[in-house]
Amino acid sequence: MMRPPLFLKMRFRGKHRRFSLWLPLFLIGPLLLVGALILLPLVLLAAIILFPFGWSLTVLMFGPLVLRVLCALRGLQVDIQDGKEQVYISFK
């Protein structure tokens, strides 16, 4: 089973500005889980309402697939340097 990333590190460095962010994703994950549980009845209701239009499967599978994408972010690293400018994004 894929584990979600634990940390997010971002760093933007421009000619005149700098921005750094270090985010402990393992603290945000439980909050998102609680939010998902709260929204679950609404999702089920939306799936029932949209069933005649063929969108129910999309609504039901959206959450798990997005979760899968988020878990797959672990290991993503982008490091672009152009002279004095730099963009660095890392999920660990």
Add this chain to the structure above:
Amino acid sequence: MSENRRRILDMLAEGKVSVNEAERLLAAMGESTGDTGFSTAGETAKDERKYLRVVVEPNPDAGPGAEQHRVNIRVPMALIRAGVKLTSLIPSNATTKINEELHKSGVDFDVSNIKPENLNELVDAMKDLEIDVQGGQEGKVRVYFE
């Protein structure tokens, strides 16, 4: 190691069969069982490749005034597969509309023919992809899987 394979290797060691004959026997056994049991270091490495890497390194011979571009991107293969899975969210009635718009734009392509299994095969085939461009003002460009 299976019993048959051991027997073949024993025969090879005793000189009862030549190397070519032993190789043919092992290959035939692998085809009949559907499992070669062996995996070369390259094949094992291919199965374990987890990241797509894009690396651009500056030209070391460039002058001090030249702009230095450096790119180092690592994308997990799992992320590519998860993105491919998202295509399964497209409902059937939406694909009809997408096909209509594509036809209007002159693209004769049926989106419903795209299946996640086909795209998974494409992603698997890309594991052997390796692009290496050297020279020029940008220096070295490499795209590979690791």
